[in-house]
Amino acid sequence: MTKQLPDDPWIGKFVIVRTRDAGVHAGVLRSRDGRQCELAESRRLWRWRVNGNKGITLSDLAVHGLDTRDTRVGAAVTLVLTENCEIIACSPEAAENIAQFPTYVPR
Numbered sequence: 001m002t003k004q005l006p007d008d009p010w011i012g013k014f015v016i017v018r019t020r021d022a023g024v025h026a027g028v029l030r031s032r033d034g035r036q037c038e039l040a041e042s043r044r045l046w047r048w049r050v051n052g053n054k055g056i057t058l059s060d061l062a063v064h065g066l067d068t069r070d071t072r073v074g075a076a077v078t079l080v081l082t083e084n085c086e087i088i089a090c091s092p093e094a095a096e097n098i099a100q101f102p103t104y105v106p107r
Contacts, residue, residue: 008032010087014095016045016062020083024048024058026090026098027076035084043098044074051097062088065097072104 016026017037027042049067050060066073076099090098 016088041076046072062090065094075103
């Protein structure tokens, strides 16, 4: 990931990334190059509902955050994602909600 532009306005933002094969992740964008990006503090969004039942799309999730009903989120990791389909900037409220969401532990 060497072709990073120093003035890229997306770097450092908390984003949601939808990929072709790896699902949906949310974290702090460290770098991006074409369809590849690196996320820090990335949470895999395995199953989710939009907070307050205010929508169903990832765009809605990026604005409102996660609802506790039927939502499963993985532990925070740093990773490189390939084959990204979209990167969506999160509102400050959604970013805090997703970053602080409890990690799912099977019973």
